[in-house]
């Protein structure tokens with residue numbers, strides 16, 4: 232039995248057809264990866280012919296995932312009941328303050344937790360395979376090959392004693408059967424793709440001889456060496472200055488287009504999100520509290536947490552104003568409320584009756600989901616009208 236039934240197009244030479252002439256045929260594939268590749272081929276052809284189509288498949292489907300860490304002999308949830316989909320060809324940003332669970336979600340997808348110290352439940356369907364059911368050896372076939380990861384600190388992610396070429400080749404040694412000459416060519420091609428000006432010279436250098444921006448480009452080259460379908464970038468620009476940040480974000484966008492990859496971009500920086508993301512999931516205290524397209528999140532934010540984050544962002548046109556400060560802190564795992572709205576203590580002026588006892592997600596417009604009913608009449612005490620100036 233196949234996983235998926237999608238509408239495909241019988242004749243791939245679509246340029247000669249208009250939408251109404253297309254002959255649709257149901258394709259049943261047993262392999263989700265083939266379905267996705269097929270879909271992308273079709274979509275390119277359709278769009279070249281001026282036709283827009285909806286994305287037919289999610290290739291990463293995170294369902295009801297919770298991850299708990301053992302602290303003093305007891306398990307406490309760092310992320311709770313996460314539901315999230317990632318599509319090919321998109322950058323999904325995950326935002327939230329420090330301690331909200333963004334990295335835990337990333338490392339859960341990557342299978343980087345010690346089972347003795349961590350309890351994970353739910354499912355993470357990646358191209359038809361539940362990652363959470365894989366053994367360590369099976370996971371190793373995915374990491375680096377189908378799933379690439381870009382970490383925050385490029386210096387600690389690189390081996391100081393190895394030349395750049397060897398570090399990029401290493402991942403290919405593990406996942407491919409390239410000859411030495413093929414590997415060398417591919418290293419130069421990758422360094423060029425991530426915007427290194429002199430790939431030959433850089434390939435021969437050691438990490439300490441490169442600038443921070445160049446090192447991060449090398450990390451990206453390693454992450455994409457095997458053309459992964461999914462790239463997880465955890466705070467990839469935090470350690471870099473603003474100009475270099477912009478260049479690295481450009482590289483990520485290029486790669487997403489060229490490789491048809493799906494990228495999960497983890498950041499606490501809403502500026503980075505605004506510049507880069509197609510969709511955004513906002514996390515607070517281990518839960519997703521709002522998700523939608525970047526336009527929905529920036530133009531019509533709904534959850535009080537999202538609105539507070541946006542209000543605390545420096546605005547170019549009112550740089551002299553004091554920034555909004557969100558009261559209180561993200562609760563620690565041991566102090567995480569088990570019922571009620573986890574953000575409620577940080578908006579104490581909102582009456583308890585505005586919150587749900589067990590907040591659920593509400594779809595406010597198609598694809599735009601908000602947790603808890605408290606968003607409906609939410610106002611800042613000093614800004615009685617929702618949607619006013621600084622938001």
Ligand SMILES: Nc1ncnc2c1ncn2[C@@H]1O[C@H](COP(=O)(O)OP(=O)(O)OP(=O)(O)O)[C@@H](O)[C@H]1O
Pocket residue numbers: 300301302309327328329330331332333334335336499562563564
């Ligand atoms: N291995 C661990 N053992 C115990 N608690 C942990 C562990 N890893 C993370 N935590 C806790 O889980 C919560 C979520 O942490 P996480 O690092 O996922 O948040 P984050 O949003 O990525 O924050 P940051 O932006 O600072 O990295 C925090 O309270 C953190 O202290």
